[in-house]
Amino acid sequence: MSPYGQVYDVFARLKGSGRLRHEATVGAGLPVISTIDSLLDTADIITSIEGCLSGTLGYLCTALEDEVPFSLALQEAMAKGYTEPDPREDLSGLDVARKALILARLLGWTLEMGDVQVEPLHTPAMAAMTREDFVASASALDDTYTRRAEEARSKGNVLRYVARIRDGECIVGLREVLASELAGSLRGSDNIVAIHTARYSRSPLIVAGAGAGREVTAAGVLGDILSLAREMGV
Numbered sequence: 001m002s003p004y005g006q007v008y009d010v011f012a013r014l015k016g017s018g019r020l021r022h023e024a025t026v027g028a029g030l031p032v033i034s035t036i037d038s039l040l041d042t043a044d045i046i047t048s049i050e051g052c053l054s055g056t057l058g059y060l061c062t063a064l065e066d067e068v069p070f071s072l073a074l075q076e077a078m079a080k081g082y083t084e085p086d087p088r089e090d091l092s093g094l095d096v097a098r099k100a101l102i103l104a105r106l107l108g109w110t111l112e113m114g115d116v117q118v119e120p121l122h123t124p125a126m127a128a129m130t131r132e133d134f135v136a137s138a139s140a141l142d143d144t145y146t147r148r149a150e151e152a153r154s155k156g157n158v159l160r161y162v163a164r165i166r167d168g169e170c171i172v173g174l175r176e177v178l179a180s181e182l183a184g185s186l187r188g189s190d191n192i193v194a195i196h197t198a199r200y201s202r203s204p205l206i207v208a209g210a211g212a213g214r215e216v217t218a219a220g221v222l223g224d225i226l227s228l229a230r231e232m233g234v
Helices: 003-017 032-041 055-065 070-079 094-106 131-154 214-232
Strands: 046-052 157-166 169-178 190-197 205-210
Touching: 003 094, 032 046, 032 094, 032 190, 032 205, 055 070, 055 131, 055 157, 055 190, 070 131, 094 157, 094 169, 131 157, 131 169
Parallel strands: none
Antiparallel strands: 046 157, 046 190, 157 169, 190 205
16 A cells, blocks of 8 residues: 555545544634535535635736736735745745645545646746845736736736646645636635535536634634534533
């Protein structure tokens, strides 16, 4: 059995115990995982999940929408504490990929991280730089993302970093979405998840709200602790 298979078996046993709580791993304090668990527990069939799962990348995308240069938006996000200490942890797309993988595994898909298609927002050469050199050279990305934002705007679209979990695949990357769509209306660090199911086939079930920040993340963790405490009769 592969190491991944062993890890997945542990995950499956923990989920089966009814005592695994990990709400804050996706969407901070938003009830994303508990909503999916409830749908599955009530025998609904989830056909796809799409969402904007990074408050950091959401902040950058809406800044581009407001015609702020990419490097300046990145500096602002770092100053606000939205990014990891090394912002490439966010810009690589791996944070979103991990969240997408968590949701896929909730659906019973035995995918590995290498199965997730990820579009990074920096070049391969930048991945090899020191953190300081990367931050200093981030302005090299300005023209690329200004152009992409302008191209999207010319079609009535905006850029959003989207995770798509469908047909056994996880794909995360920068996409153009209609400005009038729910994802297109997101501002700042808010997250949104659209869950398409057999019951919610015409209109998906939507979970949306603040997706980053110490307070909402701590609330998600606290909610899990209280849920377990109630179950254990503490």
